[in-house]
Amino acid sequence: MKLVEKTVMDFVNAVESKEPAPGGGSVAALGGSLGVALTAMVGNLTIGRKKFNELDEEVKDKFEKAFNETIDIKESLLEIIDEDTEAFNQVMAAFKMPKETEEEKSRRKAAINEATSLAMNVPLKAAEECLKILKLQEVFAQYGNRNAITDVGVGALMAYSGLEGALLNVKVNLGGLDDEELVNNIQAKCDSILKEGKELLEATLKVVYSKI
């Protein structure tokens, strides 16, 4: 059964269990999914209303474009909830491969490398999707339905937690890779995403707090 098909209660209990997966990677992707869903809800509560229709055409276009982008981000993050746990399980399976003969050792090493690379790329994608939401949220804070202003705020907080949480999972897997140049590149990418994400969260929350 896919994780997203579990009930919310069963998912939370599956996280809590002594099985290491689902763990932080899947939870971060769910955090991002919830952040983007709240943002989309604010869009649904805004577009077509009187106050929205009175905005400049340029602002309306910008808002509607941002709203349309939320759908793809949500779909992508919902998929990552399961992909992250699958990638983690692949790493575990690779480590359990036999390592008696030289051939087995070499096959195991290749499998570990491949699985670790996947276990790094999946949360990296999650972080990038969360960054996309954070880029959209300021416009929702500025022009979204005022009654839903706290939902924009919670959405930004969840998207940011998803972002930093996913990056923790990228970083911990970097240790398992041999290619130093790749490691340095990914590390720099993580730092840049984290910095931009933090700035976007602060900008959105500033607007939110000014309106409550």
Place this chain on the structure above:
Amino acid sequence: MKLVEKTVMDFVNAVESKEPAPGGGSVAALGGSLGVALTAMVGNLTIGRKKFNELDEEVKDKFEKAFNETIDIKESLLEIIDEDTEAFNQVMAAFKMPKETEEEKSRRKAAINEATSLAMNVPLKAAEECLKILKLQEVFAQYGNRNAITDVGVGALMAYSGLEGALLNVKVNLGGLDDEELVNNIQAKCDSILKEGKELLEATLKVVYSKI
């Protein structure tokens, strides 16, 4: 159907829908639930292991006590996921009450006050539960299974987002209350919870980053 009985995918889609509930309050409580569940998982992956058994008795006691506390916090936050949406719906219902006669007006006003008070107290409780988790997490970062260090980090991020997100929902409902002294007291309480929560998150993340 209770929200926690929906599948994860249906819950996310219910958030996204044009219905204003479930919204940020329920999502914040779910964020907190996920944060505490990750923390409990780290406890499950730590207690009884060789490295844990070698720790000082005092540390083991502290860790086990923290672990035992996670269960109650999780149960409480899972309940708040539904309670918050129920409280929100009560506010909406109160505003829709008839207001033709003086008697109706007065009955409506009383219902709005009561519902708003509930809609403020439910997320306040959520924020307090999230603060409890954040208080426990540093010991998990310090003595928990090293392989699950990123799970402690994601857990802290989710708990903090749950805390600040819940406080946004407290604050927005303060505007609907007449009692100035009560408003000031709650405002001060929110500020104190937010400050302490932020410090605890930073302390835990500092330990997490030093270990990955």
